[in-house]
Amino acid sequence: MSRGSIENLPQNMEVSMNAKEYLKQAFYLDKRINSKLEQVESLNALATKATSTLSDMPKSPNRGPSKLEDTIVKIVDLQEEINRDIDKLVDLKAEMVGTIKQIQNKELQVILEKRYLCYETWEKIAVDMNYDIRHIHRIHNLGLKETSNLIKPCHEMS
Numbered sequence: 322m323s324r325g326s327i328e329n330l331p332q333n334m335e336v337s338m339n340a341k342e343y344l345k346q347a348f349y350l351d352k353r354i355n356s357k358l359e360q361v362e363s364l365n366a367l368a369t370k371a372t373s374t375l376s377d378m379p380k381s382p383n384r385g386p387s388k389l390e391d392t393i394v395k396i397v398d399l400q401e402e403i404n405r406d407i408d409k410l411v412d413l414k415a416e417m418v419g420t421i422k423q424i425q426n427k428e429l430q431v432i433l434e435k436r437y438l439c440y441e442t443w444e445k446i447a448v449d450m451n452y453d454i455r456h457i458h459r460i461h462n463l464g465l466k467e468t469s470n471l472i473k474p475c476h477e478m479s
Contacts, residue, residue, distance in 0.1 A: 340469035343472050361400060
């Protein structure tokens with residue numbers, strides 16, 4: 322659902338969307354990190370395929386960096402970016418754990434942690450907790466409302 326269509330939702334639904342977006346940040350950051358790791362793997366494969374031709378002739382001093390050097394620089398840059406993203410993910414998850422722990426109901430905490438910190442499916446959560454999936458969704462919605470009440474004051478201050 323796009324941001325523009327949120328104003329047409331009932332007030333309590335808009336609050337849930339904001340809480341859900343807050344809680345989903347870690348999932349999407351984790352996906353981006355995994356994508357970048359795949360890119361590094363691909364660049365590493367490319368770098369190992371690269372061969373330089375050896376010649377007795379001296380090389381021109383004006384010649385630019387080789388393709389292998391370019392690839393290595395890209396790999397290093399991407400790895401630094403991944404490290405920064407991992408730092409952000411660790412900080413974000415720590416913040417989210419702190420937010421979730423403020424919820425009094427332990428059942429709500431477990432569902433939010435399983436869904437948004439462990440990225441478990443609804444089906445797995447339902448099986449693990451021995452609940453019907455519809456009940457998990459009801460509890461989840463209560464958890465979103467609780468989360469919304471906790472994050473709203475923080476976002477109003479910024």
